[in-house]
Amino acid sequence: MATEQNQQAQELEQEQVEQDTVQTQADTEQAEVSVEALEEKIAQLEGDLKLEKARTANAVYEAQKSVERIQRESEKHKDTVLEKFAKELLETVDNLERAIAAVGEEKTAFSEGVELTLKSLLTTLEKFGVVVVDTANGFNADLHQAVGIDPNAKTNEIGNVLQKGYTLNSRLLRPAMVMVGA
Incomplete structure (x- = not known):
């Protein structure tokens, strides 16, 4: 009976070893599958990251270009408005110069006031x-x-x-x- 128990114990041990071997192989295959799957996932995530970085860089570039374009348009508009305004003021300068020329050499308080007004207007125009x-x-x-x-x-x-x-x-x-x- 002891021999029979020894034999059963050996058979159980052998079955246990076989089960451990099968389990180890399954774990190894699963580990290999997991490592490969994880490497694929890492590669995919790295590709996604590169794509998102490129999109972000492109968006930043486009935003900077938009800001520069808006600034150029704003400056152009400001220059156009200033030019129109200055042209309108030149008629006033011409009229003040004609008034001073019409007075001639005669100096009156009125002619001096016109001269000072013209001088002030020309100084303001020069500032701009x-x-x-x-x-x-x-x-x-x-x-x-x-x-x-x-x-x-x-x-x-x-x-x-x-x-x-x-x-x-x-x-x-x-x-x-x-x-x-x-």
Whole structure:
């Protein structure tokens, strides 16, 4: 009976070993499957991360470009509005200059008030970039509009200025109307 019990014990032991072996193989296969599955999942997540980083970088780039475009458009609009406003004020400058010319040499409180008003207006315009076009250095077709010939002036020299010209931030706002020597 002891032999029989030993034999049964050995058979149970052998069955246990076989079950452990099968279990170990199953665990190993499952571990291999798990490792492979995890490696695939990691690769997939890394790819997703790269894609999201690229999308984020693209979105940031587009946002920066939009901000720059809006700033350019805003500056252009501001310049256009300032140009229109300055052109309208030039008529007032011309009228004040005509009033001073009409008074002539006679100085009155009224003529001095007009001169001070003109000076104040020109100072304000200069603060915003409006400057009188230079007519002392000869004729320049980009800055001057020749409206006639002055027989007393030298060739390509400005003889008489009929209306002053102005620039706004180095851009021509209104050309100077001049008489040029032939």
